[in-house]
Amino acid sequence: MKKSTAALSRRSFLARSGRASLALGIGSSLIGTAFLHACSSERNTEEAVGSLSTGYEQTPLSYAFDALEPHIDAETMEIHYSKHAAGYAKNLQDAMAEENLDTNQPLEQVLMNVSNYSTKMRNNGGGHYNHELFWKLMRPDAPGSPAGKLAEAIDATFGDFNAFKTQFETAAGTRFGSGWAWLVVDNNQQLAVGSTPNQDNPLMNLSEFQGIPLLGIDVWEHAYYLNYQNRRGDYVNAFWNLVDWEQVNTRYDRLV
Template sequence: MHKREFLKVASLAGLAAMADPKGLFAAENKKALLAEKAPFTLPALSYATDALEPYIDKMTMEIHHDKHHAAYVKNLNDALKGSPLEGLELEQILAKVTAKEAAIRNNGGGHYNHSLFWTLLGAQKTTPSAKLSAAINASFGSFEAFQTKFNDAAKTQFGSGWAWLIVKKDGKLAVINTPNQDNPLMTELVKETGKPILALDVWEHAYYLKYQNKRPDYVAAFWNVINWNEVEKLYDAAKK
């Protein structure tokens, strides 16, 4: 690339970053992730690893993203080689994977779940919009009732897993939890499926450095770093 071309590309990239300083292109990134085909890649964070402190510490973010998530990506690419699922988009893989394909199930779920999780976190304090609040109230009675239900799903998930807020086929919201790296897109594996719009990782590696065995404290801290703007974008996309 010539120097002039390089400077032009760098300038455009800088303008894009200035126009979207808080990673509000996350919904578009998620669409790209679902349409991505192997070999899959580790998505970059849209914020610094210390941006979520004091709620999620820098070292946890570095290990969680750079080590754990990177391992899921590598293992997924390896597991797909020669598989009937090789060459499919990630969403197609998740919809088709079965219990017999354990490596693809675990690592495909791990890649998707974490890629989504990073976009749902943000350093800037946000709150649910009136539209999203109305949907939550319609499904759960109140935001407080929803929060309690979500917290219970996260705290009572035995061992490793995830808590989810999903949009079901009928358009209503529901809270579920899943073990390990399963997620609501795995129609062959999960009892209650839907489009995930909020997710919380309750594997110990997500919180143990800071919270040790106090998962409820980690769950409570999570509410301080939710990117509700991104949740609403996912809700709008799921309702279409």
Template sequence: MKLTDYSISRRKFLSNSSKASLAVGVVGTGIFSACSNDAKGEGTSILATSYTQTPLSFDFSALEPHIDAMTMEIHFTKHAAGYAKNLNDALGEENVDTSKPLEDVLASISQYSTKMRNNGGGHYNHELFWQIMSPDAAERPEGALADAIADSFGSFESFAEQFESAAGTRFGSGWAWLVVGEDKKLAIGSTPNQDNPLMDISDFKGTPLIGLDVWEHAYYLNYQNRRADYVSAFWNIINWKTVADRFSAAI
């Protein structure tokens, strides 16, 4: 199945604009530069995220048995849709310039409300989550991404072990991440709740390549309290092509 192109055009950003007066500053790192250029019509970027929910590129049942259809449907149509709706409510309330990508808002999230933080993060995190999963997943990454993983973690096996540890040891609800740091090196970490490594309030920062949702609603119907089994199953559905494309854009 061919995945849809998640790049966001200037026209799409402007169609979602609230024509607000508050401009969000652009941070001088690769991801924010790329997203800013996209909003100005200077190209498109897989790293840019709009403020509306993107339709899934696969059926709810397509990721079975690793993620069951009911979990996918509830997760997408209830949880993620709720974040998108509440984010757009907050955008209007706080007069955000939506001609710029969501990443710009997250970069200065400390200037906004808790509602913006929770729902902006929740929307961004889930939009990435759907992108980096596929029913036609390859076993492992190839090319430059595979080389970077080996350089940063010693081997794919070591990378997988460290990522599973980050996901398994995140207390309560949150996310596990593979990111490109400011030094262009790969790093693994986790964040609580709906925070992410783009936020200026986050202790763990970088450009996200992979984000794994470890809130219980992401796995409980199928795995109950067995988070480790859910995390292990995730390797079977990672869309390494999209992750590699994000890596190329980030560096």
């Protein structure tokens, strides 16, 4: 009996420790602190390539709705941006007012401490952040692959670029239901690939997959269903034609 009780106590301790570590999140790491400092310093400045910060309001697209065709069609882009993403931005404003949010702090800081806020803030703050990043990291004339330090890190971490793409596509394709797949820098300043459900993201201290996002893809059905129907894999494969690796490269260079 004593042995069984001891084993149970150890499991309980490990479970509690895991939850405590999760609650601290990426924001408690050195890279998380540096990331927040960079986001704070960027606020109220003109956004540049590789900007790490995200504002609280929806920003205009830098390209037309039809600019990403044939990979993402104009109707999907217009509905996605003007209805879905706009809804998250509006509901985030409502949540901010309801909870008297201190908007002097970056949105990224709110997400890193999202356990202190309501489910409404989590869903809509996450949805707004995720979509703002998604739009920013695509462009019509996108380069086909990363360069510089990021390319070297991808090769060192995953074997080569194609192996990374396969792992990323697997994360996107196996995310059950709605969610996102990500390439992040983790708290050890290493690259990692994973996914999150719904509108969660790796910044959140409640997320089981944590890190600073470099690249994310929306795998909610509204992101692709009009053109690809149930063929999520085809949509994910087409995404590589749109990734703005210049932005992703610069984000990585600023983090490590």
